[in-house]
Amino acid sequence: MESNLTERDVMGWKNRRGWIEIVYMMLQICEKGAVKTRVMYMTDLNSKQIGLYFQYLEKRKFVERVTVKTSHRPLYRTTAKGKEYIKRYRKLEEIFKQEPQDDEKTR
Numbered sequence: 001m002e003s004n005l006t007e008r009d010v011m012g013w014k015n016r017r018g019w020i021e022i023v024y025m026m027l028q029i030c031e032k033g034a035v036k037t038r039v040m041y042m043t044d045l046n047s048k049q050i051g052l053y054f055q056y057l058e059k060r061k062f063v064e065r066v067t068v069k070t071s072h073r074p075l076y077r078t079t080a081k082g083k084e085y086i087k088r089y090r091k092l093e094e095i096f097k098q099e100p101q102d103d104e105k106t107r
Contacts, residue, residue, distance in 0.1 A: 026053060
């Protein structure tokens with residue numbers, strides 16, 4: 001078996017994202033508050049997809065919808081639970097970026 005696998009080998013040629021990465025991206029964008037269209041463009045999702053993701057994230061308390069007096073559009077803001085998701089996602093990224101130890105390479 002090939003031992004020099006790269007992210008491209010594992011993730012595919014076009015580096016397609018899974019829902020876990022999309023959620024991570026959305027939560028990052030919403031950390032300081034963002035309108036739905038900004039998140040939609042930055043994540044390259046369509047309006048139906050972004051609506052479903054926000055529905056999912058709101059229901060599970062990863063984001064909250066905030067009304068702002070100066071705008072007719074609500075902001076979405078990452079909650080403490082969402083920030084915990086970001087923290088754990090980054091930890092997993094660190095683990096995958098580490099080079100395998102010599103004894104792991106020979107297994």
